[in-house]
Amino acid sequence: MSVSLPKAATMIARTGRKTSSKRKTEVISSFRISLNQLQQPFEVCKIKVKQKEFLTLKYLHKKPTRDYITGIKVDDEVDDEDKEQENEDLPVSVIDAHWLQRVLSEVLNQDHEKAAELEKKILQALAIQDVQLLENKLVQLLEFQNFEFLQKLVRNRSKILFMTKLKQAQTDEEQAQILEAMKESEEGQAVLAELDKSKAKRDKEKDEVTRLRNEARVLMKKKRDDGVEDAEIATVQDSATGAVAAKKLQPSRVIDLEQASFHKAGHTMTNSTCTKYHYKKMIISYPSNSTLESSLFLVGRSLHSQKISQSYFRSTCRTITLQTTGHLKEGAKREMKKAWEEVTIPAPAAAEHGDIKLIEITELPKFAQNVFRDDKDKFIVQRLNPVQSKVFPIAFKQFDENMLVCAPTGAGKTNIALLTMMNVIMMHLKRVDELNTDEVAVDKDAFKIVYIAPMKALVQQLVGFFSQRFEKYGLSVGELSGDSTLSKSQIAKTQILVTTPEKWDIITRKSGDSRANMHLVRLVIIDEVHLLHDQRGTVLEAIVARTLRQVERTQEPIRLVGLSATLPNYTDVAAFMRVTEKGLFKFDNSFRPCPLQQTFIGVTDKKAVRRMNTMNEVCFEQVVKNAGQNQMLIFVHSRKETARTAKTLREMAMENDVVPRFLAGNSATKEILADQAQEAQSRDLSELMPYGFAIHHAGLSKQDRSLVEDLFADKRIQVLVCTATLAWGVNLPAHTVIIKGTQVYKPDLGKWDELGCLDMLQMMGRAGRPGYEKEGHGIIITQHSELQYYLSLMNMQLPIESQMIADLPDKLIGELVLGTVQNRADAVTWLGYTYLFVRMQKSPQLYSV
Template identity: 35%
Template sequence: MNVAERLPEFADAFPFESFNRMQSAALPAILERDENVVVSAPTASGKTALAELAICKTLEQGGTALFLAPLRALTNEKEREWERFEALGYSVYVVTGERDLNPRRAERADILVMTPEKADSATRKHESTRYQFVRDVDCCVIDEVHLLDSDRRGSVLEVTVSRLRRLCDPRIVALSATMQNVDDVAAWLDAVPETTLEFGSEYRPIPLSAEVRTYTHGENPFADKYRRLYRALDLAEPHIRDGGQALVFVASRQDTRQAAGKARDELSSRDVPMGARGDFDFHTETQVLTNETLRKSVLDGVGFHHAGLSREDKNHVEEWFRRGDVQLLFSTSTLAWGVNLPARCVVIRDTKLHDPLEGEVDMSPLDVLQMLGRAGRPGYDDAGYAYVVCDSVDANTYRTLLREGKPIESRLAEDLAAHLNAEIALGTIRDLDDVVDWIETTFYFVRAQRAPEAYDSGTRLRERLRETLSTLVTDGFVETDDELRIEATPLGQLTSRYYLRLDTATRFGALCENERDSLSEDAILEAVAGAAEFDSVSARQHEREAIAAVLSQTELEDPSHRKVLAILRASTTGSTPADLQSDAWVIRHNALRLLAALQEFLDRFSGPFAANLARRVEARIENAISAASVGLTAIDGVGSGRAKTLARAGMSTPTDVVEAEIDGLVRAGLSEGIAERVFESACDLPTVAIDWGAFPDTIPAGENDLREVTVRTTAGSARAGIDVTVNDVPMTDTATYLGEATVPVGVFGGNARELEYEITVCFPNLPLRPVSESKTVEVV
């Protein structure tokens, strides 16, 4: 079926001239009907074009399309691919946590691209002006809907789609690789039989042969990696010698690089002709690569690919692999879900991987099937060959998976309480009847009807919902009244807003009950390190000594939480031990999110001074800066490097930067242009001035005098906390948006011979150290 004849207005949006057999068969359901659509089709059969067909129909009708991509890396890829739509005059906008949201661009976009996690965040905040655009979605395309069966991420996708349907009821077009129970997904999404399409293996462009191969397991995990690597090379070598290509999936970015280096040596010793090895023109072409290790590798026909490479390097490797200049490519799982980069032979070397937050975990069956589906190059190969290399203990599990596939299950029950709390916080659930109505919109409910022996259903389901709700009430997340109406407490609202596990929210709430004087940087670090989100962090044996070097034996008992605490404490000074570096980035990234949540908890329940302390701890971890100089990071454009440069020159606060002026900043080591911008930014920050007015120096014993002190900012303004103490005893504390504020201060001639009044000002949302001034009054 010719694209230009069927869709003349959008012909340039497609990278081909004719739809294939599967696409042509699915086209009427997508273009000629308005119901929700579910399509199950083999990997590499062309499902992306079905997403684009649904988008074209939406655009033609003047609507907005939302594309849910399974991975963040794929959202950026779609942004590049769909420049074709931009060329036709339509706007594509990617919404991710990596970028600052531009609400105007999002609101005006014709095509929105998000991960399920970001869509969850947006739909939770749909009433805010920043995220109101999510209420205007007319069509939602779910790419790889079998992600429903993924740990944790699956439940996020499930509740997000259910919430989106309640918000704006968009048309849903759900796409999936082959799955056993496509009818269950169709029942969940209310797709009619005419728009529920299941394409079998005969629609796969290239037949797939998939097998399980075992290796001899040893005592040393490091040596086992190489045993699996040699097994993978044995499987790939015949195809490479025959002019084919091989794609080998490994567990981590570091593994791609190490395996590629070892494979180069091994294949050379076997005298296997590889790619464009020895081609002078290709040698010259590779000069564009910024990763020198990758450049040396591709010259021998062996490449590696992972999300940490620059976009340009990844693009070059993909191009050379398609051309055949690279014949063997090592990759992480990202490549399986995204880039259309098939190979004659696909080998999964690692079925287990190390997750910094979960320890050693088995690769998801969904990932396994997705990877194996990359075998077979349309137009080049008559068949695709795929292999899983695993321990003999696991062999039957994988043989069953390859033979029977896997039904898609709901993962909602694993996080039922957290998701129920979120819906109550949003106001979509107001009583027990609403709880039942909500669960009936989920995939969980459909699976419970189809497989009651594996799920709670009927009376058991209602009882489980009541128990979950009762626990939320008991733990302080939810409250009910005499008429059994349900409402989220402030604790429940903050827990939902920051996607916290309920145990973590309880932990943060307990910290907020402490006296302000007992709150310290160490207490904040321990609260975050002990969060439930870090329960499964793997503290490996060789890391224990490095952890002990940072921590005392009395700090936290759990090895997982001790490891996190060691990384966070070392991060404040930029001295993370080498043995902890591999997991440090992921742990810091998650800890910063938790610190932002804790700051909000402290602001809500303890006040601005506690929140300010948490904000400074967050800035220290992010920028590896001392407590004395952390205020420098409040200046726009000053991160870790520039803050340390300024600190070495004797500046520790934005006020010091303003007083140094541009010349002083240049002498400190900043370029003139940077110095000008840093100076201007520092001038915009709030600077506290305290005017004591007619505050007395003395007061007769037994007399009282009420005076007023003016607190203002001489530059900028921000939300502030103002604290007044006398002889270290709290008198008053005020939270206000500070431009200028008048604070009443009582002067009482009591028993003390001297009264030392201290006024302290802090900014809870800025990493500025509190500013204090004191005045002494003599009692005569």
């Protein structure tokens, strides 16, 4: 059988079924074949559709399934529809740097990250001169999902290729090289000719607008000389400018901000699938000189016995490729149980970092070594870890490079912040020759450092941490948060300000005396940059935009450093913060000091009471697996729920006669817990402690909290049920972390809402104890409808989006009050500094532009 690719059509049909009013499917011949690896037989049919012959593959399941007919056209007849499509032409004026990416997102319904990857491959394919080879390559890339779009690409390949490259050029030299390459080919010359024609048309329109405006200006002057009122002059101007000028000044369309905003805010889910699923392929091959029916055989990789959810095949003269989707990545497991679905992702293997030279603390200048010493003048760490060593040359030595460091929890991002702070201090030593001495004199009035942390509890922690580390340098550390504020004179005497985003936004937004010391800021460190995805992220956008504009306006350098969990679209955040490739660092989960196994459990019960009972059952099942072996933290989302959950687990342990396992079989532990339980002021705590359970939340007395923390640190308590305050305020890691439920009550909204990504990452970050265990285990128990979201969030597949649209009017008003925005042009310029602008360029459909 001799077949040829394209021109082909894609449709969905069943044998003998009418697919549309114009098309009918007629089976010419068919045969069946059974492949052991598939466990199901399938049928290969040759069919006829409107005088065209195709091959189709049909699985013979017991239940009806859809057949995907991939076009293998035998005749060369061209339909009227094809002729109409061939007449379609794409104007060069509509092709910008991201035109192809936007169209791919829309046509193939893909998220922007996949569309960006596919764009690169398609641009490479469009450079192929042979049309047949180009069509085959595009068919492989687009997977028969849209033939009309494929044909459009082929017909306009030169325009798309040259215009995209031209618009994406970063420098004048690069643009000049592309223009030279275009002049050397006939296709390129044709594109240049159309480009010149389009430019001439625009210039003509521009000249017409200028002429009309000049006429209006002359007319206005004449009217003023004649004493005409201003309102009448404006009317005359509008009338004289004419339709062309009016059209230029009018917006193309009005965007409803409320409708365009993400109503789920930080819970916005923009990736359609979690790429823990992947494709597997097998190739059915046959000689081109024989029939498919007589020589079909299987080669390539086996599909084992995994379930096929979708399938299609494509055929050339020699091969048919069958591709299936719906498989978990190798090593991951998905199980359906009676009332929940469970997905387990194994801990990644720790990567070898032999190519990274670890920096010894003694290699630093002597003045900088002190920041890594404790109260007893001993080094807290002997050397920097692989992440810190990798960023050291930029963080410590190059002030003019903004930085974005994306690394997993526990990778030592706080020490990276210390290196950037020491870089600023080094620049403000009173004497340069003091670099290699222990005693240094710092010009304290010449600089300020701002560290922005997302939570008040974290701000308080960091104030204590930095105060201890910089005490030897005589530097003052101050707190700016909802619980603490500083006067103008106190700010003037403080070198390091640790603040929340909202507090720093208020200070920098005010004019007058409150901003008197802002010109001294030399370094702004933003911790947890992924907060951009949250509703509070608009504040970070405003701060960064204001800082960047201040640098351009005053020419006073301010270094921006972002610290974040690993993000899928980290390049977008880097573009927003003006970080070059040199200052951009991304580290995957293999750099986590204690690798993390993840389990995601989606409860399918719809009714709240049954769902809660199922969550308790699931939680107990996971707790029993670790009892007597590993300590566990169970996070719940209200103070009452801590005692309720702990008592439920204790009762289930008593019913199943497994209480001794929670006391580690140690009589000494049992006696200690019984004695300490009498010291507890909380009745709930005193009832639970003798069984190896405890609770922890902000409502307990300080004495009780300290008692629980000490007993858990000494491994006397096996199961600690707590609220998220423990994740932020106290460093108590455990081997296993269970997050029971993901809904928390929001008083400001008056309803239950899903946990923010910040809290989730912080709680999961408590799983695993570096130096004591080889790996940790994080377990999330949620509703089945939220399973996909948390799979994406915890596996670096949730793109960070801007929440600015919902808050745009308020943020613009703030800039108007400050005076940085005074007219529409200023507002447009300001918008160009936001993360919203970056994301709009990448995903215009998502943002309704």
